[in-house]
Amino acid sequence: xxxxxxPAIAAVAAAAVVFGASAEEHLxxxxxxxxxxxxxxxxxxxxxxxQGWMKAHPLTAEHSRYGQFxxxxxxxxxxxxxxxxxxxxxxxxxxxxxxxxxxxxxxAMDSVRRNREGAAPIQAxxxxxxxxxHEGMEDLFLWxxxxxxxxxxxxxxxxxLANSKEYAMYVSGGGMGLGDRDYYLKDxxxxxxxxxxYKKLIVKQMRNAGYNKKAATRIMNxxxxxxxxxxxxxxxxxxxxxxxxxxxxxxxxxxxxxxPHVNWDRFFIETMGIESPExxxxxxxxxxxQADNLLASLTDREIKDYYLWKYVAQAAxxxxxxFSDAAFEFNKxxxxxxxxxxxxxxxxxATEGAxxxxxxxxxxxxxxxxxxxxxxxxxxxxxxxxxxxxIINLPWMTDDTKLKAIKKLSxxxxxxxxxxxxxxxxxxxxxxxxxxxxxxxxxxxxxxxxTYSKWGKPVDRTEWGMTPQTVNAYYNPLANEIxxxxxxxxxxxxxxxxxxxxxxxxxxxxxxxxxxxxxxxxGRNFDAEGNMVNWWTPEDAxxxxxxxxxxxxxxxxxxxxxxxxxxGQYTLGxxxxxxxxxxxxxxxxxxxxxKKGVDINSEEAKxxxxxxxxxFYLNYANLWANNIRDEEMRSLTTGDVHSLGKNRVNVTxxxxxPFFEAFSIKEGDKMYRPADERVIIW
Numbered sequence: 001x002x003x004x005x006x007p008a009i010a011a012v013a014a015a016a017v018v019f020g021a022s023a024e025e026h027l028x029x030x031x032x033x034x035x036x037x038x039x040x041x042x043x044x045x046x047x048x049x050x051q052g053w054m055k056a057h058p059l060t061a062e063h064s065r066y067g068q069f070x071x072x073x074x075x076x077x078x079x080x081x082x083x084x085x086x087x088x089x090x091x092x093x094x095x096x097x098x099x100x101x102x103x104x105x106x107x108a109m110d111s112v113r114r115n116r117e118g119a120a121p122i123q124a125x126x127x128x129x130x131x132x133x134h135e136g137m138e139d140l141f142l143w144x145x146x147x148x149x150x151x152x153x154x155x156x157x158x159x160x161l162a163n164s165k166e167y168a169m170y171v172s173g174g175g176m177g178l179g180d181r182d183y184y185l186k187d188x189x190x191x192x193x194x195x196x197x198y199k200k201l202i203v204k205q206m207r208n209a210g211y212n213k214k215a216a217t218r219i220m221n222x223x224x225x226x227x228x229x230x231x232x233x234x235x236x237x238x239x240x241x242x243x244x245x246x247x248x249x250x251x252x253x254x255x256x257x258x259x260p261h262v263n264w265d266r267f268f269i270e271t272m273g274i275e276s277p278e279x280x281x282x283x284x285x286x287x288x289x290q291a292d293n294l295l296a297s298l299t300d301r302e303i304k305d306y307y308l309w310k311y312v313a314q315a316a317x318x319x320x321x322x323f324s325d326a327a328f329e330f331n332k333x334x335x336x337x338x339x340x341x342x343x344x345x346x347x348x349x350a351t352e353g354a355x356x357x358x359x360x361x362x363x364x365x366x367x368x369x370x371x372x373x374x375x376x377x378x379x380x381x382x383x384x385x386x387x388x389x390x391i392i393n394l395p396w397m398t399d400d401t402k403l404k405a406i407k408k409l410s411x412x413x414x415x416x417x418x419x420x421x422x423x424x425x426x427x428x429x430x431x432x433x434x435x436x437x438x439x440x441x442x443x444x445x446x447x448x449x450x451t452y453s454k455w456g457k458p459v460d461r462t463e464w465g466m467t468p469q470t471v472n473a474y475y476n477p478l479a480n481e482i483x484x485x486x487x488x489x490x491x492x493x494x495x496x497x498x499x500x501x502x503x504x505x506x507x508x509x510x511x512x513x514x515x516x517x518x519x520x521x522x523g524r525n526f527d528a529e530g531n532m533v534n535w536w537t538p539e540d541a542x543x544x545x546x547x548x549x550x551x552x553x554x555x556x557x558x559x560x561x562x563x564x565x566x567x568g569q570y571t572l573g574x575x576x577x578x579x580x581x582x583x584x585x586x587x588x589x590x591x592x593x594x595k596k597g598v599d600i601n602s603e604e605a606k607x608x609x610x611x612x613x614x615x616f617y618l619n620y621a622n623l624w625a626n627n628i629r630d631e632e633m634r635s636l637t638t639g640d641v642h643s644l645g646k647n648r649v650n651v652t653x654x655x656x657x658p659f660f661e662a663f664s665i666k667e668g669d670k671m672y673r674p675a676d677e678r679v680i681i682w
Contacts, residue, residue, distance in 0.1 A: 029495040029502040030619040032608045042669035046649040049621035059627045061339035064635075067626030067645065068492055073471045076363075076487045080348055080469055083362045097358045100430040104354050104443070107436040108347035114436055115320045119209045121437040122315050126209060129307050134300055138263055140307065141295070146271035147445070149310040151175055152230070152291035156272070157455045159478040161247050161281070164530035165459050169268075169277040171255070173234055173287025176227045177202075177313060180639050184224075184231035190564075190634050197333035199224060202309055204326040208319075209312050222305035226294060233290035237639075238569045243522050246283040247532060255280050259292035272452045317350075318437040336631030354443040356467035357423040360486075363469040364418045368486040372494070376416045376484060376507070379588075383511045384409060386588035387580075390682055396543040404527070404535045408518060411528035413461070413481035417489070418468040473510055475517035477526040482514040492623055500592055501600075501612035505619035508585035509578075516580025516682050520573040521548055550679040551575055554655075558647055560637050561630055571643045578643075578652045580682040582620060586658060589616060613662040621649045655679055 036051030050068075059066050084105050092098035107113075125148070132140045144151050152175045160168035178184065183194050199220050206216035239245070256264050268276050282288055295303070316323040328340045340346075352359055391397070391405045428446045430439050454460070461479050466472060468486040475482050484507075491498065494507040517523045524544070527533040536544070555568030555575060568575070593600050593612070600612040607615040624645030636644060643651070653659045654673040665671050 029491045029498040029506060030607070030615055030622055032610075034622055034625065035618070040669075041663045042665045042671050044650065045617075045653055045663070045671055046621055046624070046646045049618050049649070050625035053622065053625045054627050057625075057627065059629065062337065062341055064335035064337040064632035065626050065628035067628075068622060068624070069471060069626075072487070072490055072492070075490070076469050076471055077345065077348060079363060079367055080352065080359055081344060083359060083366070084348065084351060087362075097355070097425055100425065100428060101351060101355050101358055103430050103432050104439065105347050105351045107432070107439060108350045109343060110436070111321060111343065115322075117435055118320045118322070121319065121435040122209065122311070125311060126308060129304055129311065132300075132304065137300055137303065138266070140304075142263075142266060142270045144307050144310065145267070147441075149307075149314050151307060151310050152295060153288050155267070155280075156451060159459050159530070161243070161478070161532040164478045164526075167454055167457070167459060169280045169455075170283060171280050171288055172283040173230070173291070175230045175291065175310075176234065177223070177309070178227070178231075180237065181231040181234040182237075182638065184228045190638075194334055197330050201326060201330040204329070205312050205316055205323060206309070208316075208322045208326060209308075219305040219308055222302045223309045226298065226302065226306045229294055230287065230290060233284075233286045235284050235287065237567070241522060241570065241573070243525050244532065248282045248285055249279055250282055251279050252276055255282070258282075258285075259288055261292045261296040272455070273449075274452065274455050315437060318440045334631065334635050336629030350440070352467060352469070354440065355425055355428070356469075357419070357464075358425055360418060360468035361422050364486050368417055368468065368489070371496070372486070372489045373417045375494070375496075376489060376511075377414070379503075379508060380414050380416070380482070380511055382588040382592060383508060383515060383584055384412065386584045386591065387512065387515050387682070389587060390580075390584060394682075396547065397540050398537055401535070401537055401540040405519065408480065408528040408535075409515070411480055412515065412518065413479060415464065415481060415483040417484070417486045419462060419464045421462055473514050475514040475523065476530075477518065477523045478530045480518065480526065480528060480530045482511070482518075484511070484514075492619065499607050499612065499615060500589060501607060501615040502619045504585045504589035504592070505616035506623060508588060509581040509620050509623075511581070512584035512588070513577040513581030515584065516577040517573065519580070519682055520576040522573050544681070547679055547681050548572055548576070550677075551579075551681070554651055554679065555643060555647060558651060560633055560644060560647075564634060564637060566637060566643060566647060571641055574642045574648075575652065576681055578648050579655060579680075582652065582656060583680070583682065586613075586616065611662065613658065617653065617659055617662055621653075624648050 031053075033056075034050055034053040036048055036055075039048040039051060041048040053068065057066055063070075084101060087098040088102035088106060090098060092102060128143075129140065141151070145155075153171060154174040155169070155171045157167040158170055160166050162168075176184070178194065178198055183191050183198070185191075202220040202223055203213070203216045206219050207213065211219065250258065252264070265276055268274050298306075316327055324340070324346075328337075331337060388406055388409055391402055391409065394402065397405070425446075429442050434442075459479075461481075464483060464485075465474060465476060466483065466485050470485045471487045473482070473484045473488055488494075488510065489507065492506055493510060494503055498506075518526075524536070525532050525534070527535050534541075552568035552572055555566045555571060558566040560566055589612075590600070598605060605612050610618065626645050628644070633644060636642070642648070650671065654671055655678045657675075657678075659665070660672060663671075667674070
C-alpha cells in the first residue's frame with residue numbers, strides 16, 4: 001500500500017483531531033462555566049475561554065492529551081460498545097455480519113487465549129523467513145509485500161492525480177518504522193530519546209517472538225541500519241506537502257530501468273494479482289532509488305532481519321499481552337501517556353478497523369436522526385454561499401481565477417451522515433477456531449484484495465474514507481468532496497437545543513474549514529473535477545504564496561516548549577482552513593440572522609450574558625480545549641499537520657478584525673495584531 005502519497009492527500013482533509021474521555025458526561029455546546037474571568041480575553045483568549053474546562057478535566061493516566069472532543073468521541077465509543085455487545089448476545093448465525101463482528105471483538109478481549117498462545121501463531125512464518133536461502137530471496141520479498149508488510153517501499157492503486165475518474169498505479173517511498181525521517185537523522189535530545197526507545201522496542205518484541213538477546217540485538221542493529229538509510233533519502237515533512245512534485249509518471253519500461261533490482265514483472269502479478277501496468281507514478285524518486293540500492297547491496301542476513309522486524313511489528317497488536325505491553329512502553333516515551341487504554345477500547349478499535357461500515361450501519365439506524373442530516377444540508381449551502389461571497393470580494397485574486405474558484409466551489413459534492421451504499425463483507429472469512437492473529441490477517445487480506453480489485457475500473461465516487469461513527473470530517477481533493485460522518489453532528493459541534501451562534505461557531509466552522517481545504521496550499525492544485533490542474537494565473541499564485549508565507553511566519557514564531565517552535569510550513573493547510581472556516585462561518589451566521597430578522601446586537605439576543613458574536617468565538621475556542629503532556633506536544637509538533645489547540649485559537653484569531661470588535665481588543669493588547677501584519681487569505 002502507499003506509504004507517502006495517501007497520507008499527504010489525506011492530510012488535506014481532517015477537521016478535527018479526536019482523542020478519548022468520559023462517556024457519561026453531558027454533551028453540550030458553549031458553557032459559561034468553562035470561562036476563567038481572571039484571565040483577560042485580550043491577553044490569552046484560549047485560556048480565558050477554556051481554563052474552567054481544563055481545571056475540571058485533569059489528565060488521567062490513560063491519556064497523553066484530553067480534550068473537549070474526547071467527550072464526544074467516548075460517547076460514540078460507548079454507543080458502539082453497546083451495539084457490539086448486543087450483537088454478541090443475540091447468538092448470531094455463523095457467517096453473518098453479526099457473527100463476524102462479535103467474533104473479532106470477543107477474540108480481541110480474550111487475553112487468556114492470546115496469552116496462552118503467545119507467539120505461536122507467527123512461528124511458522126518467522127521460520128520461513130529464517131530458512132530462506134539466497135536463491136529464494138526474491139520470492140521472500142514478494143511474499144512479504146503481498147501478505148504482511150511493505151518493506152523498502154510501497155505500491156498500490158489510487159486515483160490518478162491527472163485524471164481522478166480512473167486509477168493509476170503508484171510506487172512510493174516508505175519502509176521506516178518511525179515514519180518521520182527526523183527521528184533517525186537528528187541528534188537533538190528528543191529525537192535521540194525516541195530513537196533509543198525504538199531500539200529497545202525492537203529488541204523486546206524480537207525477544208517476545210522467541211529470539212535470544214544476541215539475535216534480537218543483531219536484528220535491531222540491522223533494522224536501524226536499513227531504516228536510517230531509507231530516512232536519509234526520504235522527503236521532509238515540508239516537502240511531502242508539495243503534491244505536484246510527487247507526480248512523476250514513468251512507463252513500465254522506464255520503471256524497470258530506473259530500479260533494476262526489483263523484479264517488476266513478477267511484483268504486480270504476485271503481490272496484487274494484476275498484470276504489469278503500462279505506466280506508474282513514482283512519488284519520491286530518491287526514496288525508491290534508495291530502496292532499490294539497498295536491495296542490491298545488503299546481505300541476505302541484513303534483509304531477513306529487516307523482514308523479521310517488519311513481520312513482528314505488524315503482528316504485535318494481535319498477539320499476547322507481552323507484545324502490547326512492549327508497544328505501550330514505547331508509546332510512553334513518544335506521547336507521555338502513563339496507562340494503556342482499557343482492553344475493551346482497544347478491542348473496539350480493532351473491530352471497527354476490520355468491519356467499520358457494518359458497525360456504522362447499526363450506529364446510524366439507532367443514533368442518527370434524519371433531522372440532523374437535513375439541518376446539515378441547509379447549513380452546508382449557507383456556508384457555500386458565504387465562501388462564494390468571500391471569493392468574489394478577494395482583493396488579491398484576479399477575476400478569471402475567481403470564476404474558476406467559484407466553479408470549483410459550486411462543484412463540491414457533499415456527503416452527510418453515512419454512505420448511500422454499504423460495504424459487503426460476505427466474503428470475509430472469520431473463524432473462531434483460528435487464532436485472533438490469523439483472523440485479523442484474513443481481515444487485512446480482505447481489505448487489500450478490495451483495494452486491488454479496483455484496478456482497471458472507474459473510480460467509485462460513492463465510497464467513504466471514514467465510518468459514520470467517526471468523530472471527524474474531511475475534504476477529498478481527488479473527488480472535490482466534503483464529508484461529514486454522523487458522529488460529528490453532536491455537541492459541542494452541533495446541538496439542536498443550542499443557539500445559531502453556537503452551532504455556526506461549532507459545526508459551521510467545521511464545514512467552512514473543509515470547504516477551505518479545497519483552496520489551501522494542497523487543495524488549490526486540483527480543479528472542479530478533482531484533477532491536478534493549474535487553474536491559477538502566475539500573478540494569483542504569487543499573491544497566494546506571499547500571503548501563505550506570512551501565515552507560516554506567524555506560526556513559526558510560536559515557542560511551543562522551551563526551544564521547540566511550531567512548524568508553520570507543515571501545518572499550513574490546516575491553518576489556512578481554520579482561518580477560512582472561522583471567517584466563512586461568521587458570514588453565513590450573519591446572513592442567517594438577517595434572513596430571520598434577528599438583531600444580534602439586541603439585549604434579547606444575548607446568550608448567557610454574551611453577545612451572539614462572543615458566543616460564536618467562545619464556542620470555537622471551546623472545541624479546542626484540552627490538557628496535554630509535554631511529550632505529546634513534542635510528538636504532535638513533529639508529526640501532526642494540525643497546529644496545537646491553543647495555537648488554532650490564539651494565532652488564528654489574531655488575524656480576524658471582527659474578533660477584536662467582539663471582545664473590545666485594542667492596539668497594545670497581547671491578542672491584538674496590527675492590520676499590516678494580519679494575513680487574510682480566504
